Amino acid sequence: MNVRVDHEDRRRQIAEALLRIADTQGLQSASMRAVAAEAGVSLRLVQYYFETKEGLLLDALERLGTQLQARMARWITEAGSPPTPRALVTAVLSSILPTDPESRRITRTYAAYYTLVLSDPALVEKHGTPQPDLLEGFLAKQIRAAQRSGEIDSGKDPEMTAAGLLTMVNGLGSSVLGRQRTGDAALAILTHHLDELFRTA
Amino acid sequence: MNVRVDHEDRRRQIAEALLRIADTQGLQSASMRAVAAEAGVSLRLVQYYFETKEGLLLDALERLGTQLQARMARWITEAGSPPTPRALVTAVLSSILPTDPESRRITRTYAAYYTLVLSDPALVEKHGTPQPDLLEGFLAKQIRAAQRSGEIDSGKDPEMTAAGLLTMVNGLGSSVLGRQRTGDAALAILTHHLDELFRTA
DNA sequence: CACGGCATGATACGGGTGTACCAGGAGGTC
DNA sequence: GACCTCCTGGTACACCCGTATCATGCCGTG
Missing domain, CATH: 1.10.10.60 (Homeodomain-like)
Incomplete structure (x- = not known):
């Protein structure tokens, strides 16, 4: 055997x-x-x-990252082709929100790692998590594209707006996991802000 | 003795x-x-x-809540008298952000409790944490007041805007604790969005 | 066919955990 | 002065942890 x-x-x-x-x-x-x-x-x-246990934790974290990346990629391809900037931004942000079982699982597990990293910052450096900054850059790029096509007020600061959206989604996820809000309510708040952002000014 | x-x-x-x-x-x-x-x-x-240990954890959590409440109260009184809605909103939100040692301590400790609550939701129910909803209501009230005086575009939805701001600050705090952003950078993002909200439309 | 290394099982070790138990000293009350 | 309650110390118990050790089977290769 x-x-x-x-x-x-x-x-x-x-x-x-x-x-x-x-x-x-x-x-x-x-x-x-x-x-x-x-x-x-x-x-x-x-x-x-x-x-060692640390090795197991690190390996699992890496796999979790891959899973989230795959999920985002799936949502992006479902955003249509060619995707509009708005569809891309919406896809990325709502793929992170814990609204369905898969994203709930991923978000919850990331949250479990979060405090671990807080008490031992050296852990994440052995693993390298450049994701958040990259995501923010990606969102900013889409926002700039939408500004060029007139979908977003050109007075907006792309970086600041991207950072605001991303951290808002992060906070929304926390509130959903903490049972303070349902996933649908969080999604409603996100789409409301996206509607506001993308309305022609 | x-x-x-x-x-x-x-x-x-x-x-x-x-x-x-x-x-x-x-x-x-x-x-x-x-x-x-x-x-x-x-x-x-x-x-x-x-x-029991659970008793100790619960008691300490309660004290932590009191400390945060006291901090917010202090920042609110420093917002001037009579405080403008904008000053109140700014005070409440930036008092939560981990920018100085005290708020870093409080935020970090809350984060430590966060995963504990995630894995045992029953814990927080013995303690009762109605804070977040109350805060959101308070912010919405201030936003409505600012709309009446013309400081905020009356087209904005107060509840949605309040929820967005609060969750954004929550997410900003997480990113600061996770060393992805400095406290000052987070504060800059927050003030940028407040400036945008309070500019007369 | 023998051998050496890969893969697996059972178990032991030292240490840390929350909690329980037993003992005793100090202060107020009758 | 006796007693009883409040407060404190030391220590033991049962359990779980991550890791290490010893033993044994199977396999492919020589």
Whole structure:
């Protein structure tokens, strides 16, 4: 039964068990033993494929990032072709909002990692998360394009507007996870602000 | 040395030790023993004044809420008398932003509690945190007042605008804590959006 | 066919966790 | 002065943690 197994498969199986626990019970419940049980393997196996727990956490975080990236890419392609700047901005922002099970899962898991990074900033540097800045730049670019075509008031500052939208979506997500607002209510707030931004001034 | 000591004093001493640890090392490092050492008392004392750890966590969270409330109140009184709606909105929002040591401490500690609440929603219900909704209502009220005096375009939806501002500030705070942005940069983004909102349309 | 390395299992170790138990000293009350 | 309640210290218990160790099976290669 022991044919040279595919390491990548095993690693994925275990890392996704970790992510599942982080989503449902939080990272503090994701002990090595719990991950092993969730993945249906022995504790030793988890140790074997990830020498240390930090390695497992980092690997899982990377996979989570890939999942979010894939989700955004999917939403972007669904924005039509060729996509208008407005469709792109809407797709990117609402793909982050926890409105459906997948995005709820991703957002919740990211939140679980968030406090971990706060108490140990060195962790994220070993992994490199350049995403947020890139996203902000992308949004700013789309806003500038919309300004050229007259969809957005040219008086707006693209960088500031992009940063405001992105942080707003981030905050909206937090409030949804904290059960202070439903996902639909958050989406309504986002679309309201997008409508306001894109109305011809 | 054992004169009937003031329970409230001791409880505050211990709870603030917990908050200090939560701020600097995260809540996961705030064990009963660590709190005892930080407060300079024995483990038994912590147990004596807070029967269980959950009790200690809840009590400390309540005190943290009081501290934030006091901070906001202070900023509001500094907004001048009588304060303009714009000054009030600015005071409330920027008092939440982690720009000085006190607000950084409060925000960081709240963030430490955030994931705790995510993995155990029942926790916050024993404590009752009606703050966010109240704040949103307060902001909406100020926005309406500013609309009546012509400072804000009357076409804006007060509730939506208030929710957008509050969640944006929340997200800005997260990005500052995550070292993605400095506190000053976050404040600049906030004031930019306030300037835009309050320019006569 | 033998051998060496990959893959897996069971278990042990040292340490940290929250909580419970037992003991005793100080102060006010009868 | 006796007593009782408040306050504090030390320590033990049972459990969970991440990691390390030892052993054993299977496989492909020589």
